[in-house]
Amino acid sequence: xxxxxxxxxxxxxxxxxxxxxxxxxxxxxxxxxxxxxxxxxxxxxxxxxxxxxxxxxxxxxxxxxxxxxxxxxxxxxxxxxxxxxxxxxxxxxxxxxxxxxxxxxxxxxxxxxxxxxxxxxxxxxxxxxxxxxxxxxxxxxxxxxxxxxxxxxxxxxxxxxxxxxxxxxxxxxxxxxxxxxxxxxxxxxxxxx
Amino acid sequence: xxxxxxxxxxxxxxxxxxxxxxxxxxxxxxxxxxxxxxxxxxxxxxxxxxxxxxxxxxxxxxxxxxxxxxxxxxxxxxxxxxxxxxxxxxxxxxxxxxxxxxxxxxxxxxxxxxxxxxxxxxxxxxxxxxxxxxxxxxxxxxxxxxxxxxxxxxxxxxxxxxxxxxxxxxxxxxxxxxxxxxxxxxxxxxxxxxxx
Amino acid sequence: xxxxxxxxxxxxxxxxxxxxxxxxxxxxxxxxxxxxxxxxxxxxxxxxxxxxxxxxxxxxxxxxxxxxxxxxxxxxxxxxxxxxxxxxxxxxxxxxxxxxxxxxxxxxxxxxxxxxxxxxxxxxxxxxxxxxxxxxxxxxxxxxxxxxxxxxxxxxxxxxxxxxxxxxxxxxxxxxxxxxxxxxxxxxxxxxxxxxxxxxxxxxxxxxxxxxxxxxxxxxxxxxxxxxxxxxxxxxxxxxxxxxxxxxxxxxxxxxxxxxxxxxxx
Amino acid sequence: xxxxxxxxxxxxxxxxxxxxxxxxxxxxxxxxxxxxxxxxxxxxxxxxxxxxxxxxxxxxxxxxxxxxxxxxxxxxxxxxxxxxxxxxxxxxxxxxxxxxxxxxxxxxxxxxxxxxxxxxxxxxxxxxxxxxxxxxxxxxxxxxxxxxxxxxxxxxxxxxxxxxxxxxxxxxxxxxxxxxxxxxxxxxxxxxxxxxxxxxxxxxxxxxxxxxxxxxxxxxxxxxxx
Numbered sequence: 001x002x003x004x005x006x007x008x009x010x011x012x013x014x015x016x017x018x019x020x021x022x023x024x025x026x027x028x029x030x031x032x033x034x035x036x037x038x039x040x041x042x043x044x045x046x047x048x049x050x051x052x053x054x055x056x057x058x059x060x061x062x063x064x065x066x067x068x069x070x071x072x073x074x075x076x077x078x079x080x081x082x083x084x085x086x087x088x089x090x091x092x093x094x095x096x097x098x099x100x101x102x103x104x105x106x107x108x109x110x111x112x113x114x115x116x117x118x119x120x121x122x123x124x125x126x127x128x129x130x131x132x133x134x135x136x137x138x139x140x141x142x143x144x145x146x147x148x149x150x151x152x153x154x155x156x157x158x159x160x161x162x163x164x165x166x167x168x169x170x171x172x173x174x175x176x177x178x179x180x181x182x183x184x185x186x187x188x189x190x191x192x193x
Numbered sequence: 194x195x196x197x198x199x200x201x202x203x204x205x206x207x208x209x210x211x212x213x214x215x216x217x218x219x220x221x222x223x224x225x226x227x228x229x230x231x232x233x234x235x236x237x238x239x240x241x242x243x244x245x246x247x248x249x250x251x252x253x254x255x256x257x258x259x260x261x262x263x264x265x266x267x268x269x270x271x272x273x274x275x276x277x278x279x280x281x282x283x284x285x286x287x288x289x290x291x292x293x294x295x296x297x298x299x300x301x302x303x304x305x306x307x308x309x310x311x312x313x314x315x316x317x318x319x320x321x322x323x324x325x326x327x328x329x330x331x332x333x334x335x336x337x338x339x340x341x342x343x344x345x346x347x348x349x350x351x352x353x354x355x356x357x358x359x360x361x362x363x364x365x366x367x368x369x370x371x372x373x374x375x376x377x378x379x380x381x382x383x384x385x386x387x388x389x
Numbered sequence: 390x391x392x393x394x395x396x397x398x399x400x401x402x403x404x405x406x407x408x409x410x411x412x413x414x415x416x417x418x419x420x421x422x423x424x425x426x427x428x429x430x431x432x433x434x435x436x437x438x439x440x441x442x443x444x445x446x447x448x449x450x451x452x453x454x455x456x457x458x459x460x461x462x463x464x465x466x467x468x469x470x471x472x473x474x475x476x477x478x479x480x481x482x483x484x485x486x487x488x489x490x491x492x493x494x495x496x497x498x499x500x501x502x503x504x505x506x507x508x509x510x511x512x513x514x515x516x517x518x519x520x521x522x523x524x525x526x527x528x529x530x531x532x533x534x535x536x537x538x539x540x541x542x543x544x545x546x547x548x549x550x551x552x553x554x555x556x557x558x559x560x561x562x563x564x565x566x567x568x569x570x571x572x573x574x575x576x577x578x579x580x581x582x583x584x585x586x587x588x589x590x591x592x593x594x595x596x597x598x599x600x601x602x603x604x605x606x607x608x609x610x611x612x613x614x615x616x617x618x619x620x621x622x623x624x625x626x627x628x629x630x631x632x633x634x635x636x637x638x639x640x641x642x643x644x645x646x647x648x649x650x651x652x653x654x655x
Numbered sequence: 656x657x658x659x660x661x662x663x664x665x666x667x668x669x670x671x672x673x674x675x676x677x678x679x680x681x682x683x684x685x686x687x688x689x690x691x692x693x694x695x696x697x698x699x700x701x702x703x704x705x706x707x708x709x710x711x712x713x714x715x716x717x718x719x720x721x722x723x724x725x726x727x728x729x730x731x732x733x734x735x736x737x738x739x740x741x742x743x744x745x746x747x748x749x750x751x752x753x754x755x756x757x758x759x760x761x762x763x764x765x766x767x768x769x770x771x772x773x774x775x776x777x778x779x780x781x782x783x784x785x786x787x788x789x790x791x792x793x794x795x796x797x798x799x800x801x802x803x804x805x806x807x808x809x810x811x812x813x814x815x816x817x818x819x820x821x822x823x824x825x826x827x828x829x830x831x832x833x834x835x836x837x838x839x840x841x842x843x844x845x846x847x848x849x850x851x852x853x854x855x856x857x858x859x860x861x862x863x864x865x866x867x868x869x870x871x872x873x874x875x876x877x878x879x880x881x
Contacts, residue, residue, distance in 0.1 A: 019834060020834050021688075022684050022687045022688035022834060022837070023684055023688075023762075024684070025683035025684045025687060026680075026681070026682075026683050026684065026767045029680065029683060059402070063398055063402070064398075067394050067395075067398060069394070069395050069398060071216075071220050071739060071742075071743065072213070072216070072395055072398065072399060072739070073761075074735050074738055074739050074742070074761045074764055075212070075213065075216065075399060075732060075735035075736060075739055076398075076399060076402060078731050078732075078734075078735045078764050078765070079209070079399070079402055079403065079406065079728060079731065079732055079735070080402070080406075082727050082728045082731045083406035083409065083410060083728050085727075086410055086727060086728065087409060087410060087413055090410070090413045090414050090417045091413065091417055093417065093419055094416075094417035094418070094419055095417070097419075111727060111731065111765075111770075112765050112767050112770045112771075113765065114684040114762050114765045114766075116765075117761070117762065117764060117765045118762060118765075121761055121762075160509055160511060160514070161509075162509055162510055166846045166847070166849045166850040167842075167846045167849075169849075170680055170842075170845055171842045171843070171845045171846035171849065172842070173842075174838050174839070174841050174842030174845060175838070175839060175842040175843075177838045177842075178835040178836070178837070178838030178839040178842065179835070181834050181835045181838055182835045185833065185834070185835065188293070188320070197411060197415050198408065198411040198412055198415060200722060201407055201410070201411045201722045201724045201725040202404055202407025202408040202410075202411055202725070203404075203407070204407070204720060204721055204722060204725060204729065205403045205404070205406065205407035205725040205728055205729055205732075206400050206403050206404040206407060207400075208403065208717065208721070208729045208732055208733065209399050209400040209402070209403030209404075209732050210396055210399075210400035210403070212399075212732050212733060212735075212736040213395050213396045213398075213399040213400060213736070214392060214396050215736060215740070216395070216736050216739055216740065217391065217392040217395045217396060218392060219740050219743055219744075220391075220395075220743055221391050221392065223743040223744065223746070223747040226747040226748075227743070227746045227747050230746070230747065230750045234750065320829070320833070323829070399732075403728070403732065406725075406728060407725050407728075410724055410725060410728070411724050411725070414724050
């Protein structure tokens with residue numbers, strides 16, 4: 001149990017996906033304009049991350065490793081993730097239209113989200129067990145949410161700031177992101193033994 | 194019914210089949226080269242921790258050692274036997290240790306009568322410029338020579354006796370991690386050399 | 390052979406997913422009227438919300454399901470409205486395409502200043518401090534809040550006064566809602582003459598604060614042949630429907646705040 | 656003549672007008688993570704260009720026969736295949752660059768540039784133009800991340816492509832090698848890029864609005880609602 005807790009805190013703070021491992025930056029910068037959109041996006045990411053970790057782990061354990069097909073990892077994982085996302089989208093659109101309205105718009109964005117495939121490749125590298133990799137996915141999703149909401153608050157305050165002409169839009173967001181990521185460097189020394 | 198369900202799945206099946214076919218072909222071509230590269234790289238890394246050995250038997254993993262009844266620390270990954278013109282003169286131990294930036298792998302070359310031939314960090318993600326300095330010889334050469342009966346201890350100031358290792362400034366966590374790894378390797382070899 | 394197994398594994402997966410996905414999209418098919426897609430294609434797609442719906446998808450749905458007239462989308466202009474109306478089999482009908490106009494000429498030279506404002510470049514911020522730095526409390530502050538919300542780059546702010554480029558303006562109305570002084574009004578494009586002032590103070594006070602403000606002298610009301618001008622608390626207002634663009638009011642106005650902005654749009 | 660001019664403009668388009676990294680802000684993950692050294696940027700850029708050209712070519716060939724229901728999985732499989740081919744070639748031919756680029760070679764698959772170009776361009780144009788676009792975009796990406804790599808390496812480690820440049824001039828600031836430095840350098844470079852190119856097409860919305868989520872594209876940003 002202690003081991004799971006270490007993974008949870010590790011993936012959420014020490015190895016925060018967005019701010020230290022640089023995974024999932026595209027949606028992070030793209031959708032953090034408003035906190036409401038940020039919430040919707042992070043909900044979708046956590047949901048898909050947990051599901052995809054479970055399915056990719058099973059695919060890896062029972063399909064790839066027995067037949068010594070490690071080099072097929074990338075293609076299998078991304079195929080699984082793309083199919084999973086599309087499946088979730090169609091199901092959500094039919095069964096829970098309201099949830100789809102707030103959450104579903106971001107689902108196609110997640111297929112191309114580096115964090116999802118990144119976390120799948122990481123659990124292979126560290127050969128986590130099934131439960132560990134799902135917890136890792138969940139923690140990574142939480143880390144993503146934490147960073148996204150934190151950052152969308154910052155960005156909303158940026159709206160009223162007085163920014164030089166060339167810096168308007170994306171440059172000032174990137175500089176703000178660098179300051180936020182400095183705070184997460186502080187967690188680097190945290191060793192959870 | 195056909196158009197809706199069978200056609201898309203057939204096309205996806207075909208696309209996957211063709212693509213994986215190409216992939217498998219490329220893999221079958223590159224596989225031997227990659228394995229060769231890996232072996233060369235491995236031999237090289239072993240060589241630079243134990244340079245007067247001329248070949249290394251393939252490694253025994255921790256499980257194999259356990260089955261032989263040797264009580265192996267849980268950080269040990271595997272152990273190679275080093276040979277010099279035919280006889281085994283020592284070992285190279287691959288051991289894990291958790292440093293500042295997470296897990297790192299250390300190779301330690303030790304000969305039969307327990308003096309250390311070389312230490313090197315193979316893969317780590319310590320902070321560049323700080324913890325990463327543990328990888329260069331200035332720090333690792335301190336381990337060369339006779340291994341102490343007890344363990345090393347890491348000091349901040351200039352070491353005054355054989356068993357003390359000077360930590361890298363602002364990277365004590367990394368220095369301690371490397372030292373702990375070397376201690377575990379020495380303990381294992383003491384067991385193996387003593388026993389074998 | 391080392392090629393058959395991987396091909397079998399991945400394409401097997403591909404087949405399973407292909408079947409799964411197409412089966413799912415068949416079972417969980419949400420009955421979507423394909424006309425919505427077609428109408429959505431014809432709409433400009435700027436998602437500006439001028440039609441009052443949540444973007445073009447919302448409007449497309451309304452047009453197909455609730456029979457809303459396509460002219461609700463001011464951004465597209467006549468071409469879009471005609472195309473959609475033909476597609477839906479509805480008559481185009483007359484459309485009153487509006488253009489936004491700033492009813493104020495108070496730039497830095499014309500209007501006196503109460504205080505020197507160095508704060509955030511945003512009209513709402515300035516407006517909080519005693520109604521902004523202009524002596525005339527109704528005038529344009531020229532800090533560009535309207536410019537920020539205009540999706541079509543149709544607003545230019547110079548010398549402390551916002552002005553709207555009629556050719557670019559699509560009448561989406563975002564700026565009207567944004568302006569804290571609410572001095573931007575949507576006026577039918579064909580009506581040329583408007584009173585470029587929003588000041589309800591008495592004549593004497595208005596003259597002191599701004600050189601080009603309406604002082605409520607009522608000359609324009611007397612001279613207008615189709616009496617399209619009415620006085621609303623010391624401010625002349627021209628009713629676009631009645632106004633015949635004769636232009637006599639502009640000549641007679643001592644403050645020169647009635648201007649002719651006829652725009653050749655369609 | 657028009658045909659050649661168009662294809663030439665498609666090629667150049669990727670370099671400046673629609674530079675994927677500085678203008679469309681695509682492929683942010685690799686361009687921030689790998690560019691601790693200029694040499695890495697070059698290696699990563701070359702690999703990404705190979706995958707981009709290959710996948711654009713194949714996708715533009717099969718775009719007519721792939722039904723819409725399985726469009727995303729099919730395209731992703733094509734991109735993944737090319738990525739794995741690059742991964743294998745890299746491991747076989749250039750082992751030392753492969754060691755540095757590590758986890759980021761497989762991540763080329765989800766590199767937004769490739770999927771975005773597949774959706775935006777290869778989906779609508781013929782193979783010849785798509786290959787050109789792939790080359791242009793790849794070159795633009797390589798150029799951009801090599802610049803970022805060089806800036807971060809000079810400031811952070813005092814060397815350029817391994818040659819010590821400013822190591823004795825000033826004490827290198829390690830911060831530029833760390834993640835925050837990446838964001839900072841990227842921010843300033845995008846600002847510089849905006850300053851150089853005129854303001855007009857700076858807020859050029861990504862016209863197709865395919866919702867791939869590229870940060871520069873306002874359609875994805877307000878997530879559909881007004």
